[in-house]
Amino acid sequence: MIIVSPVPVLEDEGKQNPEMGLGLSFLNCSTGTLRLIARLPYVADPGEVRDIFTEQVEGGDRKLFVIHSAPIRAFTGAVYGSDYFSVMVFHKIGDTYSADKVLTGYFGSGADVLASDEDQAKSVYTYPYKTRNLILAKLVSKNYLDWAKGELTDLVINKKTYIYSLTSPASINKMYLVGGDKVKQESISAGWISILYITKKGKEIRGWVPCENVDGC
Known part of the structure; x- marks a missing residue:
């Protein structure tokens, strides 16, 4: 049995914070042993667990998925259109x-970001894994299956896209790629792909771009 219950928030160096967050524990019903699996993200608020489920994944065993969300209370300069979501995966x-760091990193975390100008109905970024159905659909998609097999390594940019230093719309820089540019995939997280682009002069440029700008991931 998976149990969600309040646990002290840990600060840097393992010190306890007076605030209480949410912890995920596994109860072995045959022995009565209760083990803490993980502390869920604390974003100035303990948030809530949206869903917990298990699913078989490509080339592996049945994984435990936990979808967590928390309201964003801090002012960061961005206009958010959702809570802050995270997907944690365990085997x-x-x-x-125990945490599956590779799959947890793949699904990542984030919040919807809207345009900062008057046209706030325009979406700048949408966190793609807010629900079980969205995760299940990704697990059977060709892009995911190629990634799981290690086959999706060389990609082509499909339109002009700026390069970001982080998986965040706020980290945009002046460099950009255009349709037809060839890149190498290095890692994937939360609907972003880390790419390596080598210029004609042999200069290496690394950064993050949205998945949809390289035909998905």
């Missing part, structure tokens, strides 16, 4: 669960 080891 079972013996009588407990």
Whole structure:
């Protein structure tokens, strides 16, 4: 049985914060053993668990997925259109669960970001994994299956796209690529892809671009 309950928030260096967050624990019903699996993200608010489910993944065993969200209370200069979401993935080891860092990194975390001008109905970025159905659809998609097999390494930019230093619309820089530019995939997270672009002069440029600008990921 998976149990969600309040736990102290840990600060840097393992110090306890007086605030309480949410913890995820696994109860072994046959032995009565209760083990803390993980502390869920604390974003000035404990937030809530939106969903917990298990699913078989390509080339692996059945994984435990946890979708968590929390309201964004801090002012960051961005206009948000949703809570801050995160997807954490675990695999079972013996009588407990351990974090699957690769899949957790793939689904990542984030919040919808709207345009900062008067046209706030325009979406700048949408976090793509807010629900179970969205995750399940991704797990059977060709792009995901290619990634899981390590086959999606060389990609082509499909339109003009700026390069970002982080998986955040706020981290945009002046460099951009145009349709037809060839890039190498290095990693994927939360609907972003980390790419390596080599110029005609042999200069290496690394950064993040939205998945849809390189035919999905």
